[in-house]
Amino acid sequence: MLEVNELVSGYGKIPILHEVNLEVNEGEMVAIIGSNGAGKSTLMHTISGLLPALKGSIYFQGKRIDNKAPSEITRLGLGYVPQRKNVFAELTVQENLEMGAYTLKNPKARIDEMLDMFPRLKERLGQKAGTLSGGERQMLALSSALIVNPTFLLLDEPITGLAPQIIKGLIDMIVATCSQGTTIVWVVEENPKDVLKHADRVYLMDSGIIKMVRTGREFLEEENFEQLFLGH
Numbered sequence: 001m002l003e004v005n006e007l008v009s010g011y012g013k014i015p016i017l018h019e020v021n022l023e024v025n026e027g028e029m030v031a032i033i034g035s036n037g038a039g040k041s042t043l044m045h046t047i048s049g050l051l052p053a054l055k056g057s058i059y060f061q062g063k064r065i066d067n068k069a070p071s072e073i074t075r076l077g078l079g080y081v082p083q084r085k086n087v088f089a090e091l092t093v094q095e096n097l098e099m100g101a102y103t104l105k106n107p108k109a110r111i112d113e114m115l116d117m118f119p120r121l122k123e124r125l126g127q128k129a130g131t132l133s134g135g136e137r138q139m140l141a142l143s144s145a146l147i148v149n150p151t152f153l154l155l156d157e158p159i160t161g162l163a164p165q166i167i168k169g170l171i172d173m174i175v176a177t178c179s180q181g182t183t184i185v186w187v188v189e190e191n192p193k194d195v196l197k198h199a200d201r202v203y204l205m206d207s208g209i210i211k212m213v214r215t216g217r218e219f220l221e222e223e224n225f226e227q228l229f230l231g232h
């Protein structure tokens, strides 16, 4: 479904990713891990069209997408929930969901489904997104992306920094989304074991390269799991 070949990209002319290869098949959950600064977000930015590819290629469902506009990539069914700035802070919860649903024929029904999934948001419909707690903001960012039933979702650290009781609910929700047919690439930083046990494959990044690829189970069984996870 997604094929990244020998991708080089970065900021300005300075390459951060060095010939990265990544393959994601339909229905898979693929995890990306690596220490701070390894290039995980840079990879997400490049796939979603926010950063140009300096070299290499990216194909989504057989179409070449590197250097296409982010809006065009979204229209093809590739949703992206960035690590930061993932909601419209000045808009209310209701308005954010309406923005997410604007291409749908019956947005209200789908917004209601999202609110049933995240009852906490229902109580805060009129609140500005910028004033939500971290967990509530992640719920809003995720529901705004899920509202269109994307075929493919890139999630950049969706549970980092959240309270344990919220994390479990969000992991369950994302795993359920995958089993209902959305292919997921998940940048994982916290609670790795709870996430990696669901991963079909794990890509370990270090200094802009893919250092290791394993199945989720193989990775969890690695003797030096902790060091590998921290990227040492």
Ligand SMILES: Nc1ncnc2c1ncn2[C@@H]1O[C@H](COP(=O)(O)OP(=O)(O)OP(=O)(O)O)[C@@H](O)[C@H]1O
Pocket: 011, 016, 034, 035, 036, 037, 038, 039, 040, 041, 042, 043, 189
């Ligand atoms: N806008 C930018 N301009 C210049 N360099 C940047 C920019 N954004 C990130 N970088 C650099 O690119 C490298 C990779 O950063 P990136 O955010 O992709 O890492 P990451 O693996 O997602 O890290 P983290 O886990 O800390 O979020 C880092 O050295 C970072 O300083």
